[in-house]
């Protein structure tokens with residue numbers, strides 16, 4: 559789960575990570591009020607969306623306005639907020655559609671002396687959490703990994719002990735810090751590691767972490783993603799979810815307990831079991847088709863869930879055909895058929911339907927579908943189902 563920068567910075571504060579003074583605002587007047595209370599001489603006005611690259615990104619409505627604006631008066635804060643709020647920000651990470659900006663973070667801006675990249679994530683290769691750092695701050699880590707991979711430093715962190723002081727100091731030294739700064743920078747590394755482990759984060763990123771002109775350390779940006787599977791342990795963080803930032807169909811699926819990931823193709827797939835769902839997408843691709851989604855209704859799917867799954871698939875306007883591919887084990891094919899029939903009766907069936915039912919109660923399921931009067935194509939093997947679905951969607 560992703561959260562906004564302003565929310566991440568609140569959490570950073572509780573772990574004693576240094577962040578700029580600031581406040582969030584939903585209107586230009588509120589932004590002005592926040593700026594007045596800060597009483598600073600320079601301000602940063604920052605669009606709050608669940609995507610990075612805001613500094614370089616621009617508003618669809620006015621490409622001269624960026625997602626992060628640094629100004630030097632309260633009037634200009636209000637003006638900048640007015641130009642950003644309610645507008646669509648397009649960055650490298652949002653895709654062309656961009657994201658509607660509903661909040662801005664107004665902060666005291668800093669004079670930057672030095673910026674570095676600092677992050678923490680799970681490294682699959684070393685099977686452990688790692689601190690990731692680079693002296694090249696401000697640049698996106700993806701870009702850096704492509705163009706200057708040797709500039710990225712990684713330090714594995716033992717989840718039992720956290721990042722140890724000697725590790726943190728060695729890293730600070732490698733990044734070119736010296737003197738008294740070493741211990742302060744190391745303190746930030748250790749605090750970030752503590753936060754990452756304690757909050758069950760999947761990603762924590764400070765890009766940039768800066769040294770200001772007067773020698774202070776500050777996290778100018780903050781990104782924090784949580785591991786969804788651990789959210790039950792963090793009810794207060796779960797409440798930070800912003801559904802407006804999520805794919806509405808994926809959000810709906812989560813609500814009803816269906817594993818759904820929206821993809822770019824035209825064939826809507828309804829499958830039980832993650833393995834079969836992946837195999838279904840693979841075989842469609844082998845035959846030149848493109849799945850519109852990954853959808854696993856789960857092992858013991860109820861008719862109700864099948865109905866919801868159907869509605870979710872049909873909620874995607876790119877879907878040109880549906881392939882139901884069920885292997886009945888714990889899930890029973892007659893229950894699946896019942897769900898399909900109810901859903902089709904309720905929401906109609908605007909696209910062709912290909913059904914492959916195997917396993918427990920497959921024959922009953924097929925009979926029910928045949929007697930329902932629904933117009934559908936039945937398939938036997940995986941290959942047969944894939945080819946029929948592709949044809950139903952208008953060919954490859």
Ligand code: GDP
Nearest residue numbers: 602610611612613614626667668696765766779
């Ligand atoms: P991102 O583009 O979405 O990663 O947003 P950031 O929070 O990283 O802001 C983008 C850039 O704006 C930063 O890399 C800084 O160069 C600049 N910026 C943000 N806050 C300040 C500030 O307080 N002072 C100055 N001078 N620049 C800032």
Ligand code: MN
Nearest residue numbers: 610765766779
């Ligand atoms: Mn950033």
